[in-house]
Amino acid sequence: MDQGLHGEVAGRMSGIGQRYTRGRRSLVEVLADTPGPLTAAELVAASASIPQSTVYRNLAVLGQAGVVHRVVGTDEFVRYELSEAVTGRHHHHLVCRRCGAVEDFAAPSGLERSVTTLMDAIGADRGFRAETHRLDVVGTCSGCSS
Amino acid sequence: MDQGLHGEVAGRMSGIGQRYTRGRRSLVEVLADTPGPLTAAELVAASASIPQSTVYRNLAVLGQAGVVHRVVGTDEFVRYELSEAVTGRHHHHLVCRRCGAVEDFAAPSGLERSVTTLMDAIGADRGFRAETHRLDVVGTCSGCSS
DNA sequence: AACTAGAACAGGAATGATTCTCATTTCAAC
DNA sequence: GTTGAAATGAGAATCATTCCTGTTCTAGTT
Structure with a gap:
């Protein structure tokens, strides 16, 4: 532990x-x-x-x-x-739309960097103070696609 | 209309x-x-x-x-x-954690392509059938950061 | 080791967004 | 214009979550 x-x-x-x-x-x-x-x-x-x-x-x-x-x-x-x-x-979630189960996954660091760049741009463009992000992949988990 | x-x-x-x-x-x-x-x-x-x-x-x-x-x-x-x-x-959301307001925004197409690639990889790796994704940027909207 | 004041707990009632029920109204096709 | 099925309206019911209240625990002090 x-x-x-x-x-x-x-x-x-x-x-x-x-x-x-x-x-x-x-x-x-x-x-x-x-x-x-x-x-x-x-x-x-x-x-x-x-x-x-x-x-x-x-x-x-x-x-x-x-x-x-x-x-x-x-x-x-x-x-x-x-x-x-x-x-x-830092991680994101796989969400099953059938059963609702949520599982963790890590995104490639290149993608995370793109998201960070995007967050900075949004602050500049819109006056929105971006603090964090959520990236969820929604679909059907292996248990539910039988 | x-x-x-x-x-x-x-x-x-x-x-x-x-x-x-x-x-x-x-x-x-x-x-x-x-x-x-x-x-x-x-x-x-x-x-x-x-x-x-x-x-x-x-x-x-x-x-x-x-x-x-x-x-x-x-x-x-x-x-x-x-x-x-x-x-x-196709668009994503800016979510204000203060007041809860939700606003639309479009992500650059390069980022969308990275996410699509990631979704395909997850299907192969984990047996999760990825169907769509949600990318939310969470922070404080201009109205709430006074 | 007991004392005390404040924090945390246990149990159950209350809240409130969302969903359900059912009698009434509307609609589309004959 | 009748008919049968679908949609509507009004309010009751649901149920995850939050709140309330009296009791128990804890940390600091003597």
Whole structure:
């Protein structure tokens, strides 16, 4: 398990005046162990003994700390993952329009550079302060194309 | 106003055994006249006299026909726009994380080509049938960065 | 080791965008 | 102009998410 992860998270939590409690740590561990974003329901199921209301509340707090962020796919559920600032891994998502599953993937660095250039240009052209980007590839996952 | 638009939509509707009624046409017109996706509430407000339940139901039907599609931003509202198949204009979105506003923009064709190449590669690598992509630039719009 | 004040928690109720229901109205074809 | 199916209108229902409230835990102090 990544030793620096909890230190980084603890620092961000205390930075906004919040404690890094056992329950919050357990959420972060589940997210760190999963290779893709999870729905709130999946997190509730995975963290037996943490009630739903606490899971939601802590996801909100972790979100304010910049530890966790929300991923929207094509279904009605919001998904959560550790933020790039914490994992150090910039990535994008494969979204299945059938079952709603979301999986991570990394884009080639050339493409990322093109996107960065585009973001700068948009700032200049439109007065929009571009901060980040989302690139989702939408289609049908291997499980659903049977 | 685009004369071919309604013909195209009518064809798609009858293709799935649905009528292209006055109310549905009025929704399509509002969407065609607006340079960006609209929330359901905005559509209800813009189409005075069409009740909310009908707006939602017709958006769902137009979605099945491939005429309209859903856009998710950063706030809790789903937005709707005419699909690329109907407008012929491939584009992406600028999303303000402050106010949630969504605006269209076109990416340079070189970037689009890189994304297409990437989508093909993903199909080969992972068995994911890539059908389309979403590229959103997230930041702060000019109105919100005062 | 107990005290205390504030934070976090547990459980359940409330919220609100979206979807569903069903009685009524419209439409298209005969 | 009748008829049967589809669309509409109004409101109720759904359900992921958020809020509320009383209780429990924690960190810092003596």
